[in-house]
Amino acid sequence: MKKPNVTLYYAILIFSLLLAGCISDEKPRQEEQDRQIIAQMSLEWAVLDKNIPDYNLIRDKDNIFLSNRNIDKSYNFSLENITISILTPEEIKQKSEAEGDFLYLEFEKIDISSRGATVKLNNIWAQNETSRKTIAYLSGGEATIPFTKEGDRWVRQISQSPGFHKLK
Numbered sequence: 001m002k003k004p005n006v007t008l009y010y011a012i013l014i015f016s017l018l019l020a021g022c023i024s025d026e027k028p029r030q031e032e033q034d035r036q037i038i039a040q041m042s043l044e045w046a047v048l049d050k051n052i053p054d055y056n057l058i059r060d061k062d063n064i065f066l067s068n069r070n071i072d073k074s075y076n077f078s079l080e081n082i083t084i085s086i087l088t089p090e091e092i093k094q095k096s097e098a099e100g101d102f103l104y105l106e107f108e109k110i111d112i113s114s115r116g117a118t119v120k121l122n123n124i125w126a127q128n129e130t131s132r133k134t135i136a137y138l139s140g141g142e143a144t145i146p147f148t149k150e151g152d153r154w155v156r157q158i159s160q161s162p163g164f165h166k167l168k
Contacts, residue, residue: 034117035110036075037154042119042145043077043084045156046105052123053141058103067092067106067124096126103140117147117154 046052047064058064063083077084087095092104108120125137146157 031112032072034112034154035071038110038112038117038119038147039071039075039107040077041147041154041156042107042110042121043079043105045145046121046123046143047079047082052105052121052143054103054123054139057139058123065092065095065102065104065126067104070107070110092126096128101125101127101131101135101137108142115149117149119145119147121145 043064043066046055047061050056055061062081063085064079066077066084066086068086068088071086073086073088075086077086087104096102102125103123104126106122106124108122109118111118120142122142123140125140127135127137147154148157149155
C-alpha cells in the first residue's frame with residue numbers, strides 16, 4: 001500500500017490558508033470602498049445640491065471643512081469647484097480659536113449592510129472659547145440619508161426625503 005504524500009498535503013494546506021487569507025481581506029477592503037462611495041454621495045447631496053440644514057450659513061462654500069470622525073482621514077473627496085478639508089477635532093478647535101466660529105460637516109454614522117446604508121451627516125458650529133461663553137447657536141443640524149444597493153451600485157433613496165433635525 002502506498003504511503004500518503006505528506007509534503008503534498010502540507011502544500012495544499014498552506015495554499016488553502018493563503019487563499020482564505022486573501023479572500024477574507026477582500027471583504028474589509030470592499031466595506032471601506034463602500035464607506036467612501038457613500039460618504040462621497042452624501043457630500044454631493046449635502047453640499048452640491050445644498051441640502052444640508054442651514055447650508056446657507058456656511059461662510060465659504062468653496063472650502064468645506066469636514067471632521068474625520070467616523071471616516072478615514074485618507075479619504076479623497078471630489079466635489080466640483082469645492083475643496084473639502086478633512087480635519088481632526090483638535091484641528092477644528094484650533095481653527096475656530098484662530099479664525100472664529102464656523103460651520104463644519106461631520107459624519108455621525110455610516111451604517112452599511114449588504115442591502116442598504118444609512119448616513120447621518122451633521123452641520124455643526126465650531127466655537128472658540130470666547131463665543132462659547134456668550135453665544136448659543138440654534139442653527140446647523142443633521143440629515144439622515146438612506147441608500148440602497150442595486151447590484152454593485154449604491155443609490156441614494158429619493159422616494160423618501162431625508163430626515164432633518166436641528167442639533168441641540
